[in-house]
Every structure is written in C-alpha cells, then in structure tokens.
Amino acid sequence: MNNYADRLLEAVNKKGNPCIVGLDPRLGGMPRFAISKGGAPEESVRSSIFEYHKCIIDAVHDLVPGVKLQSAFYEQYGIGGIAAMQDTIKYSKENGMVVIIDAKRGDIASTAEAYANAFLGESEVMGERAPVFDVDCITVSPYLGMDSIEPFIRACMKYGKGIFVLVKTSNPGSSDIQNAKMADGRELYARVAEMINSYSEKLVGERYGYSSVGAVVGATFPEEARRIRKMLPRSIFLVPGYGSQGGTAADAAECFNEDGLGAVVNASRSVTYSLSSPELERKDAMAEIREKARLMIADVNSALERKAGGDKK
Amino acid sequence: MNNYADRLLEAVNKKGNPCIVGLDPRLGGMPRFAISKGGAPEESVRSSIFEYHKCIIDAVHDLVPGVKLQSAFYEQYGIGGIAAMQDTIKYSKENGMVVIIDAKRGDIASTAEAYANAFLGESEVMGERAPVFDVDCITVSPYLGMDSIEPFIRACMKYGKGIFVLVKTSNPGSSDIQNAKMADGRELYARVAEMINSYSEKLVGERYGYSSVGAVVGATFPEEARRIRKMLPRSIFLVPGYGSQGGTAADAAECFNEDGLGAVVNASRSVTYSLSSPELERKDAMAEIREKARLMIADVNSALERKAGGDKK
Numbered sequence: 326m327n328n329y330a331d332r333l334l335e336a337v338n339k340k341g342n343p344c345i346v347g348l349d350p351r352l353g354g355m356p357r358f359a360i361s362k363g364g365a366p367e368e369s370v371r372s373s374i375f376e377y378h379k380c381i382i383d384a385v386h387d388l389v390p391g392v393k394l395q396s397a398f399y400e401q402y403g404i405g406g407i408a409a410m411q412d413t414i415k416y417s418k419e420n421g422m423v424v425i426i427d428a429k430r431g432d433i434a435s436t437a438e439a440y441a442n443a444f445l446g447e448s449e450v451m452g453e454r455a456p457v458f459d460v461d462c463i464t465v466s467p468y469l470g471m472d473s474i475e476p477f478i479r480a481c482m483k484y485g486k487g488i489f490v491l492v493k494t495s496n497p498g499s500s501d502i503q504n505a506k507m508a509d510g511r512e513l514y515a516r517v518a519e520m521i522n523s524y525s526e527k528l529v530g531e532r533y534g535y536s537s538v539g540a541v542v543g544a545t546f547p548e549e550a551r552r553i554r555k556m557l558p559r560s561i562f563l564v565p566g567y568g569s570q571g572g573t574a575a576d577a578a579e580c581f582n583e584d585g586l587g588a589v590v591n592a593s594r595s596v597t598y599s600l601s602s603p604e605l606e607r608k609d610a611m612a613e614i615r616e617k618a619r620l621m622i623a624d625v626n627s628a629l630e631r632k633a634g635g636d637k638k
Numbered sequence: 639m640n641n642y643a644d645r646l647l648e649a650v651n652k653k654g655n656p657c658i659v660g661l662d663p664r665l666g667g668m669p670r671f672a673i674s675k676g677g678a679p680e681e682s683v684r685s686s687i688f689e690y691h692k693c694i695i696d697a698v699h700d701l702v703p704g705v706k707l708q709s710a711f712y713e714q715y716g717i718g719g720i721a722a723m724q725d726t727i728k729y730s731k732e733n734g735m736v737v738i739i740d741a742k743r744g745d746i747a748s749t750a751e752a753y754a755n756a757f758l759g760e761s762e763v764m765g766e767r768a769p770v771f772d773v774d775c776i777t778v779s780p781y782l783g784m785d786s787i788e789p790f791i792r793a794c795m796k797y798g799k800g801i802f803v804l805v806k807t808s809n810p811g812s813s814d815i816q817n818a819k820m821a822d823g824r825e826l827y828a829r830v831a832e833m834i835n836s837y838s839e840k841l842v843g844e845r846y847g848y849s850s851v852g853a854v855v856g857a858t859f860p861e862e863a864r865r866i867r868k869m870l871p872r873s874i875f876l877v878p879g880y881g882s883q884g885g886t887a888a889d890a891a892e893c894f895n896e897d898g899l900g901a902v903v904n905a906s907r908s909v910t911y912s913l914s915s916p917e918l919e920r921k922d923a924m925a926e927i928r929e930k931a932r933l934m935i936a937d938v939n940s941a942l943e944r945k946a947g948g949d950k951k
Contacts, residue, residue, distance in 0.1 A: 349749075352763060362764065370763055397745055397752035401761045403770040404724065408717055429745055431779060432710055433809035433878075436662075439710035448714045450665060450683055451675065457716045466744060468781040468804060470811030491781060496746035498783030505829055506821040513826065516818055570746075 329461055329487030329537040330561055331530030333423050334586055336390035342622040343581075343629075344389045345425065345563075347593025348381060348413055349398040350374045350406065354598040356605045370405030375412040381597050382413075382420050384611040385618045391423030393563075393591050394460075414460055424460045425563065429491060431466030437473050441480035462487035464541055464563065467517045478524055478538065487528075487537035487561075490521050492553055495543025495566030504549075514549065518556045525559050533586065535561050542580050544572025544590065550579040554587070562588040568595035568621070574628035585633060590625050642774055642800030642850040643874055644843030647899055649703035649736050655935040656894075656942075657702045658738065658876075660906025661694060661726055662711040663687045663719065667911040669918045683718030688725040694910050695726075695733050697924040698931045704736030706876075706904050707773075727773055737773045738876065742804060744779030750786045754793035775800035777854055777876065780830045791837055791851065800841075800850035800874075803834050805866055808856025808879030817862075827862065831869045838872050846899065848874050855893050857885025857903065863892040867900070875901040881908035881934070887941035898946060903938050 326332045337343045352360075352373065359377035361369045382392070392413075399410035417424045430440040444463045447454040465477055465488045477488045493503055493514045505513045518540065525536035536559045542550050544566040554562070562580040566572035567590050580588040596617045600610055639645045650656045665673075665686065672690035674682050695705070705726075712723035730737045743753040757776045760767040778790055778801045790801045806816055806827045818826040831853065838849035849872045855863050857879040867875070875893040879885035880903050893901040909930045913923055 360764070366763060395745075395749055395752075397743070397749045397756065400756040401752040401770060402763060403756070403761075404717065404721055407720055411717065429779070430710070430742070431781075432708075432742055433807065433883075434811075436708055436710045439708075439714040443710065443713040443716070448716075450679060450715060451673075457714060466742070466779050466781050468744075468779050468815055469807050469809060470814030470816070472809055472811030494746065494782050496782060496785055498747075498785030501783030501833060502781055502826070502829065503783070505818075505826060508819040508821055508823070510821070513815070513818060516815065520814060565746075 326532065327485040328528070328530035329481065329485055330528070330535040331532040332461065333390065333487070333561065333589065334533040334535060336423050337586070337589065340388060340390045342389065342626055343589045344618065344622050344625055345391045345393050345589045345591040346381065346385050346389050346596050346618060347393045347395060347591055348378050348597060349395040349593045350402065350409065351398065351598055352402070355603070356600055356610050357603050358607050367403070367405035370402045371408045371412070374402070374406065374409035378413045379416055380607055380610055381614055382417055382422070384614040386420040386422055388615065388618050388622065391425060391589065392417050393425040393427050393593070395593065396426055396428035411458060414458060425462045426458065426460045427464045429464050429466045431469050431473050433469060434472050434476055438476040441476045445477065445480040445486040446484050462489065464489045464491065466491050467520060471520055474524070478527070481528055481537050487539060489539040489541045489563040490517065492517050492521070492540040493542050493546055493549045495545045495570050495572065499543065514553065515556065518553050521560060522557055525557065529559055535559055535587065539563060541565065544577040544580070545570055547576040547579040554580060554582065558582065564588050564590045568592040574624040577625060578628040578632040581629060581632065585629055592621050596621060639845065640798040641841070641843035642794065642798055643841070643848040644845040645774065646703065646736050646800070646874065646902065647846040647848060650899070650902065653701060653703045655702065655939055656902045657931065657935050657938055658704045658706050658902045658904040659694065659698050659702050659909050659931060660706045660708060660904055661691050661910060662708040662906045663715065663722065664711065664911055665715070668916070669913055669923050670916050671920050680716070680718035683715045684721045684725065687715070687719065687722035691726045692729055693920055693923055694927055695730055695735070697927040699733040699735055701928065701931050701935065704738060704902065705730050706738040706740050706906070708906065709739055709741040724771060727771060738775045739771065739773045740777045742777050742779045744782050744786050746782060747785050747789055751789040754789045758790065758793040758799040759797050775802065777802045777804065779804050780833060784833055787837070791840070794841055794850050800852060802852040802854045802876040803830065805830050805834070805853040806855050806859055806862045808858045808883050808885065812856065827866065828869065831866050834873060835870055838870065842872055848872055848900065852876060854878065857890040857893070858883060860889040860892040867893060867895065871895065877901050877903045881905040887937040890938060891941040891945040894942060894945065898942055905934050909934060
C-alpha cells in the first residue's frame with residue numbers, strides 16, 4: 326500500500342487497537358542490562374539506547390501498530406543519540422511497525438524541503454539520491470503558514486508518507502496561542518484545521534478513506550477534540566497526552582470517528598520508561614513493558630467500545 | 639560577559655556591523671576543492687561540509703560578529719551532516735564568532751527541556767553532565783505557548799545563552815497564521831510579541847540594556863517590523879530574508895532602534911553558497927566570499943546611516 330493513511334489503519338486493524346508506543350530515550354531511566362560502559366562516549370550512548378529500544382520493540386511489536394520517536398530526546402545526547410535514533414527507526418521497520426517521528430519541524434519553503442528530505446524523502450549525496458532517516462510520518466508545526474507545509478505534502482505524495490500537523494497540543498500552555506480568539510469568533514486552532522483540510526483531499530487512501538495529512542490533537546482537551554473531529558472528518562489524529570500527562574482513555578476516545586477509526590493514541594513514559602527497578606533482567610523488563618502495553622490497549626479499546634455504545638443510544 | 643545579548647552586541651560593536659553569515663550546507667553548491675570522495679559516505683559528507691565551512695569562517699571571521707547554522711540543511715545529510723554541524727559550531731567559536739542555530743524548535747515542557755539541553759545547556763550521560771551542541775542562541779517556535787518557551791528561558795539564565803522567538807517570519811505564507819486577525823483587533827504576531835516581552839526583563843544585559851530573549855522578524859515585512867520594534871524595545875531581532883529572499887537593506891533597517899542597535903541581519907545563500915564557479919581554488923573562494931560579506935556590510939551599514947539621518951530630521 327503506497328498511501329500512509331491506508332498503511333497505518335491497516336496496521337491498526339491487524340493489531341486490533343490504535344495504540345502507539347513512545348520511544349523517548351532517558352539514559353537515567355534505563356535498566357542496567359542495557360547500559361554499555363567503556364569505549365567512546367558516542368558509541369556507548371548509541372549502543373545503550375539501541376539495546377533498550379530493541380528490548381521494547383521485541384516486547385510490543387506484535388501488540389501495537391506503531392512507535393513514535395520524540396526527536397528531542399535523541400538530540401539531547403548528540404551524535405550518539407541521533408545514531409541510536411537511526412538504529413531504532415530501522416529496527417522498528419524491520420519488525421513491521423509504522424514509525425512516526427515527533428520532531429515538530431516547520432520552516433520556510435526551501436528549508437522545509439530539507440527537513441522533508443531528511444525525514445520522509447531522499448537527499449542527494451555525492452551525486453546519488455538516498456533516503457536519510459526515512460520514517461513513515463513526521464509531526465509538523467504550522468506557525469509559518471501553508472508554504473511551510475507544502476514541501477512536506479509534496480514528499481508525502483512522492484514517497485507515500487504522512488504528516489501530523491500540530492492543531493491543539495496536550496500541554497497546559499497550548500491555549501496561549503492555539504486558543505487565541507479571532508475576529509471571526511473562532512479560535513486560532515480552527516484556522517489551522519481549515520488549512521489542513523484544504524490539503525487532506527489530495528492524500529486520501531483508497532482502502533480506508535482517510536488522508537495522510539493528519540492532525541495532532543491532545544487527549545487533555547476533549548472538548549476541543551470533539552470540535553476538531555467534526556472539522557477534519559478525513560484526517561487521522563495523533564493523540565498525545567494519554568497516561569503520564571493526565572488524559573484518560575475516555576478523553577482520547579473523543580478523537581475518534583463513529584467508524585471507530587480516525588485516531589492513534591500515544592503513550593511514552595508510562596509504558597516504556599517506568600520499569601519497577603533498574604535491576605530487572607531483559608526478559609523481566611520485556612514482560613513489564615508488554616503488560617503495560619496490554620493495559621493501555623484494554624483501557625483504550627474499552628473506552629472506544631463505551632463510546633460506540635453511547636453514540637448508538 | 640555572561641549575558642548573551644551583551645556578548646552579541648559587543649561583537650557587533652567590535653566588528654562595526656550587525657551582519658550574520660549563514661552556514662547552510664548544500665553539497666551540490668560547494669567548490670570541488672572541499673569535496674572528499676572515497677571512504678565511508680558519512681565521513682566524506684562530514685569532512686566535505688566542514689572543509690568548505692572552515693573556508694567560509696576563515697574568510698569572514700574578522701569581518702562579521704557571528705554565524706547562523708540552519709539545522710535542516712545538516713539534518714538532510716543524516717549523521718554525517720550533523721557531525722559536520724558540530725564541527726562547524728566548534729570552529730566558529732574557536733574563531734571568536736557568536737553562533738546561532740536556526741532550528742525553530744518548540745515542544746511541551748519536558749521535551750522543550752531536552753531541546754534546551756541539546757543546544758544551550760548540558761545533558762547527563764552516564765552520570766556526568768556535559769554540553770552537547772553548545773551554541774550561543776537558538777530560534778524557537780511559539781505555537782505551543784509559554785510553557786514551551788520557559789525551559790529555554792531557564793537554560794538562558796543558567797548558561798548565559800539566548801533565544802530568538804519566531805514572531806513574523808520572512809516567507810510569503812507567514813501571514814496565514816501570524817497575521818490572523820484577533821478579536822481585539824490585533825494580529826496574532828502581536829500576541830506572540832507580548833508573550834516575549836513578559837520574559838525579556840529577566841535577561842537584560844547590564845552593558846547594552848538589551849535582552850537575551852529576542853525575536854525573529856523578517857526583512858521582507860518592513861511595516862510589521864516597525865510595529866514589532868515598538869512593542870519589543872529591549873529585544874534583539876534576528877532578521878532573515880535579506881538578499882536571496884528579496885528583503886533590502888532599507889527594509890532590514892526598520893528592525894533597528896534609534897540607537898543603531900537592536901538587530902542582526904542574516905544572509906546565507908547570497909554570501910556563502912553563490913560562488914562564481916565550482917572550480918575555484920580555496921583562496922579564490924575565500925576572496926569571493928569575503929567580497930560578498932563586505933558588500934553586505936556596506937549595504938546594511940549605509941542603510942542604517944540613512945535611517946539615522948532620516949530619524950534625526
């Protein structure tokens with residue numbers, strides 16, 4: 326399938342849930358078995374992060390449709406961290422997972438094109454074009470306007486990739502700008518949603534009828550989620566804020582359409598960086614992560630069932 | 639001097655101009671002498687970019703106060719590109735230049751902290767805290783609100799660094815969101831400017847009276863620049879859009895205060911990636927880049943003189 330929305334929803338269907346697991350490295354929160362000391366710092370950072378992320382992917386790849394990598398957490402560890410990001414992307418794909426990079430990039434057209442090349446497309450190096458980080462989908466910030474999003478749209482069309490544009494984010498301060506009241510009575514996020522909608526038609530998948538131009542809508546703002554859901558019927562929502570940030574499964578359920586599709590829900594820390602002890606062995610760490618992923622899946626799926634029941638009443 | 643604004647303006651004073659040179663790698667636009675073929679692709683990308691950027695820095699370090707690195711252009715070349723970014727930052731600092739990274743990062747608080755660690759502060763690796771990319775200043779996107787900017791502010795206070803928050807960017811589409819008309823009659827960028835102003839007091843330098851919390855204001859929108867200048871009297875503006883993007887020196891001059899300070903003007907492609915031939919030898923490439931930097935300096939300085947003359951009338 327060469328349409329990202331179709332690929333993502335096919336994976337959701339196959340796994341029977343819309344849960345995404347976050348892979349956001351925190352060296353201080355890793356089990357000891359993964360930490361490799363000695364050697365060059367760059368190499369030991371790279372191999373420690375990758376060792377633990379392999380453990381996470383081994384634990385959940387048959388349960389959930391995809392993973393989300395938060396770029397900042399890799400960048401904070403410099404070259405070694407970014408190399409571990411590359412390793413983690415590759416291993417996730419080898420294990421059949423959809424890979425989303427949460428990088429919130431946004432820049433003027435020629436620069437946005439460089440970002441699109443880096444994450445979705447190809448760059449020309451010494452006369453040859455080749456993929457770089459090559460994920461399935463990237464989060465994009467809309468502050469610079471439509472011409473900053475178009476290079477990503479072109480890359481989506483050319484390479485069968487997707488984007489999630491920030492509409493209403495999960496943090497408390499998101500209201501400062503996103504809920505700014507406009508002259509037409511709406512809030513700013515509504516203008517962003519409108520902008521996205523104008524693109525979404527171009528990238529609708531034949532199989533599921535959803536667009537590869539999606540939106541980030543936090544689980545922490547269910548009221549806004551309901552409104553945005555109506556404004557963007559064909560967009561898939563990436564829903565952060567479930568778990569550690571306080572959003573419940575019922576809140577996240579507001580991001581779905583009545584067909585039970587239309588969103589994926591992410592949890593990072595609460596599933597992958599909350600082991601009971603740093604002394605756990607690999608198989609015990611795997612078992613804990615797997616159990617937490619199962620709990621999240623059960624929680625989200627039952628909220629969706631309750632919502633479907635309620636919608637029918 | 640442990641205040642970024644003071645350090646930047648001291649450099650502007652010492653060099654006698656507010657011009658910043660952009661170092662945005664395009665392998666296809668480099669002179670042949672810099673390109674190293676053979677060996678691992680990562681290594682040849684890294685050494686080619688660094689070789690040419692050393693040539694640029696050697697050519698301009700005694701002329702201009704600083705350099706700006708656009709992160710996207712390094713990221714598009716993967717690990718090798720990002721390693722070249724690190725090399726370029728280090729060499730620029732060794733040559734006494736103020737280093738700005740144009741990365742337009744913006745995320746929820748815990749993630750913004752990871753970005754602040756990566757670019758301005760320190761990260762903890764295997765029990766030891768150490769700087770990572772360690773630039774003087776980073777550009778930051780405000781779409782996620784004040785709590786997404788605060789971690790950068792804290793890093794500025796702790797490490798003597800600075801930020802430029804996107805207010806009105808240089809691209810044509812910047813009006814889509816930034817000029818959205820609000821219920822109070824103002825445009826959205828005015829709200830962002832207000833947000834910045836509430837922070838700027840905390841980071842004012844003793845020497846020049848400017849704040850390390852600055853703003854990005856494009857040379858391509860002189861009318862907005864005049865308005866924002868009045869709203870943010872103590873903020874230094876980073877002014878892109880001069881040169882290749884069509885902003886003139888007179889437009890850029892609108893970003894300055896009457897004291898002749900308050901802004902730095904960036905040019906990238908038109909100075910550093912527009913050599914007359916890829917066959918130039920190193921010393922001839924240096925001479926061309928130096929000449930272009932001199933022309934930019936003369937152009938910007940004479941616009942500032944004209945403005946000072948006009949202001950006095």
